[in-house]
Amino acid sequence: MTEVLPPAAIFIIGGLLVPMIKGKWKSAYMLLIPVVGFINLINIPEGTHWVVEFMEYDLIFGKVDRLSLLFGYIFHLISFIAILYAIHVKDDVQNVAGLVYAGSALGVVFAGDLFSFFVFWEMLTVASIFLIWARRTKAAQGAGYRYLLVHAAGGLCLLAGIVLYVNQTGSIEFGYIGLNGLATLLIFLGFGLNCAWPLLHPWLTDAYPEATITGTIFLSAFTTKCAVYALARAFPGTEALIWIGAIMTAFPIFYAVIENNLRRVLSYSLINQVGFMVCGIGIGTQMAINGAVSHAVNDILFKGLLFMSMGAVMYRNNNKINCTALGGLYRTMPLTCICCIIGAASISAVPLFSGFVSKSMVMSAAADGHMQIIWFILLFASVGVLEHAGIKIPFFAFFGHDSGLRPKEAPLHMLLAMGIAAFFCIFNGSFPSYLYSLLPYPVEYVPYTVPHVVGQTQLIFFAALAFILLTLSGMSPSEMRAVNVDADWFYRKGSGLFYRVMDISMNGLTRVADRVIAGELTGSICRISQRWPEVLCLGVMIPLWSFTGARGKDLQGKIERTRSALQTHTSPIGISAAIATIFLVLIYLLM
Amino acid sequence: MKPENSEDKKYLFDKPASMKILAWSFLLSLVLLLALEFFIHKHTYFPSEEWPEFYCVFAFVGFVALVLSAKYILRPLVKRREDYYD
Numbered sequence: 067m068t069e070v071l072p073p074a075a076i077f078i079i080g081g082l083l084v085p086m087i088k089g090k091w092k093s094a095y096m097l098l099i100p101v102v103g104f105i106n107l108i109n110i111p112e113g114t115h116w117v118v119e120f121m122e123y124d125l126i127f128g129k130v131d132r133l134s135l136l137f138g139y140i141f142h143l144i145s146f147i148a149i150l151y152a153i154h155v156k157d158d159v160q161n162v163a164g165l166v167y168a169g170s171a172l173g174v175v176f177a178g179d180l181f182s183f184f185v186f187w188e189m190l191t192v193a194s195i196f197l198i199w200a201r202r203t204k205a206a207q208g209a210g211y212r213y214l215l216v217h218a219a220g221g222l223c224l225l226a227g228i229v230l231y232v233n234q235t236g237s238i239e240f241g242y243i244g245l246n247g248l249a250t251l252l253i254f255l256g257f258g259l260n261c262a263w264p265l266l267h268p269w270l271t272d273a274y275p276e277a278t279i280t281g282t283i284f285l286s287a288f289t290t291k292c293a294v295y296a297l298a299r300a301f302p303g304t305e306a307l308i309w310i311g312a313i314m315t316a317f318p319i320f321y322a323v324i325e326n327n328l329r330r331v332l333s334y335s336l337i338n339q340v341g342f343m344v345c346g347i348g349i350g351t352q353m354a355i356n357g358a359v360s361h362a363v364n365d366i367l368f369k370g371l372l373f374m375s376m377g378a379v380m381y382r383n384n385n386k387i388n389c390t391a392l393g394g395l396y397r398t399m400p401l402t403c404i405c406c407i408i409g410a411a412s413i414s415a416v417p418l419f420s421g422f423v424s425k426s427m428v429m430s431a432a433a434d435g436h437m438q439i440i441w442f443i444l445l446f447a448s449v450g451v452l453e454h455a456g457i458k459i460p461f462f463a464f465f466g467h468d469s470g471l472r473p474k475e476a477p478l479h480m481l482l483a484m485g486i487a488a489f490f491c492i493f494n495g496s497f498p499s500y501l502y503s504l505l506p507y508p509v510e511y512v513p514y515t516v517p518h519v520v521g522q523t524q525l526i527f528f529a530a531l532a533f534i535l536l537t538l539s540g541m542s543p544s545e546m547r548a549v550n551v552d553a554d555w556f557y558r559k560g561s562g563l564f565y566r567v568m569d570i571s572m573n574g575l576t577r578v579a580d581r582v583i584a585g586e587l588t589g590s591i592c593r594i595s596q597r598w599p600e601v602l603c604l605g606v607m608i609p610l611w612s613f614t615g616a617r618g619k620d621l622q623g624k625i626e627r628t629r630s631a632l633q634t635h636t637s638p639i640g641i642s643a644a645i646a647t648i649f650l651v652l653i654y655l656l657m
Numbered sequence: 658m659k660p661e662n663s664e665d666k667k668y669l670f671d672k673p674a675s676m677k678i679l680a681w682s683f684l685l686s687l688v689l690l691l692a693l694e695f696f697i698h699k700h701t702y703f704p705s706e707e708w709p710e711f712y713c714v715f716a717f718v719g720f721v722a723l724v725l726s727a728k729y730i731l732r733p734l735v736k737r738r739e740d741y742y743d
Contacts, residue, residue: 323727397668433702449719524712532720543728
């Protein structure tokens with residue numbers, strides 16, 4: 067075990083060294099990191115490695131089994147593709163953030179204990195935020211802060227769950243947890259937030275479209291897939307996940323239909339695809355878990371490919387990404403267009419493309435479990451995928467109305483990165499046995515049967531027919547520049563409301579306190595403390611002076627002098643001493 | 658890359674002939690897919706899957722329902738001006 071390193075270490079240490087390397091070598095160095103990482107990974111045998119004792123617990127940095135290995139492989143592959151795609155980026159903030167982010171994802175996947183898992187989990191958020199902020203626009207800054215706050219809340223929820231869980235079980239081992247009680251529920255929700263569950267999802271559709279062109283490729287691969295991994299590890303077969311997943315597949319497709327920003331369409335599509343995985347994990351049978359995990363692998367590739375093609379469009383068209391601004395780009399960006407269509411075909415589960423061999427496993431598992439409603443929701447969601455990702459993305463960017471834009475083809479390194487992803491999309495779809503051989507459980511599923519191929523092809527062609535007829539008849543929703551409010555309304559507008567409520571309540575309290583305490587109370591205490599010595603003193607002295615024979619002007623003069631002496635705090639010592647003595651005598655008598 | 662007056666250049670789908678070929682091959686595929694149904698033996702999980710042309714009808718109806726409900730129900734509920742959050 068001395069020759070191999072923890073996979074996360076290579077990326078994180080390698081990433082932090084990037085700023086030290088200058089010039090041409092930087093690109094080669096960065097590309098070398100995932101290559102070295104991959105060679106290192108294939109030399110790590112299955113089992114538990116790198117156990118470090120910490121306080122009374124064992125930290126495990128290498129829980130290597132078939133589940134973690136597969137995520138390890140695909141994370142290395144997409145890192146290489148994303149780094150190649152971003153090779154023109156000179157901004158070291160993005161370069162370091164991307165590599166540390168990928169390293170953190172590997173840390174999560176290979177963590178064997180909850181403590182190191184949590185640390186890497188939080189590093190995911192911290193590293194990824196720089197990929198959003200690096201866009202350096204006002205929108206990116208705002209979205210980044212919201213992303214940070216939401217993930218901080220999710221992280222705290224997870225931490226609270228972990229603390230309770232460790233307290234209850236006495237073990238920090240990260241394995242099957244299962245949903246029972248508050249501790250596990252908090253962990254479940256912590257995972258769910260990163261997984262973009264319904265209502266917990268808007269951080270994704272808010273932030274991903276605002277990130278940098280190259281940063282979004284990294285973002286689309288890691289955070290949600292780490293959450294899918296965590297759920298597959300800790301909560302397989304949890305029934306709630308079936309419904310959560312089914313809702314995830316169905317609700318974003320409605321938003322995707324009316325969304326104008328194509329990268330936001332892809333963000334909704336990302337939630338939709340993760341829904342298939344979550345649903346599969348919830349079903350929990352061997353085929354369902356295999357389906358979920360293989361779909362995660364394929365989604366990383368085809369979603370990455372789609373984001374890359376849209377990124378290339380932005381790169382060559384002055385950051386234009388709205389449907390309303392694009393169209394007809396196939397004329398001058400044919401290769402990007404072909405890559406985009408391959409990604410679209412893969413996500414739409416066209417036979418011979420990757421989605422076909424993995425999504426159908428989840429659906430078959432649902433059918434095997436006689437979950438008719440779930441199966442119909444998933445089938446409807448598959449039609450929805452065709453609408454927004456299969457047709458809308460390529461159509462509005464590369465075909466549709468001619469925007470008159472005649473940009474150059476994407477740069478070579480971007481084409482190469484897209485080409486690699488496209489190759490694997492077709493390879494995994496056409497020769498699924500290689501992917502299947504890496505899955506956690508033995509695969510008995512046969513994707514290429516005549517009824518399956520015919521049924522899926524019918525689904526695709528008749529959805530396409532519906533699209534054509536709706537477009538020709540003018541019934542498709544027209545693309546328009548607008549914002550569609552989502553669940554983030556509650557904190558984006560809610561924060562304004564919170565601010566006003568706090569303004570009224572807290573500043574109101576301050577105003578009342580100012581008036582009552584500063585304005586009136588202190589004044590009256592001051593008046594009382596001035597008035598009372600005078601009353602006391604004169605109350606004693608006037609009878610005394612009268613007794614000693616002072617009358618008329620003489621008495622009046624004495625009273626005036628005493629009063630002015632007390633007001634200016636210059637009373638003769640004799641009077642003060644007399645008052646003090648009287649006071650002591652009074653106390654003596656009363657006691 | 659392209660000369661300045663490239664607007665005059667005809668690209669693949671600008672030509673009516675290629676559009677015609679595309680349209681006809683699409684229609685032919687539809688007919689073929691409808692016909693194929695009767696020559697294959699389906700392995701169904703649910704009774705509704707056995708209905709003739711189930712996937713064709715489901716896809717068409719599902720697609721239209723999705724697009725129209727998004728257009729006429731969701732959009733009026735959630736659409737705001739672009740500067741809504743600013």
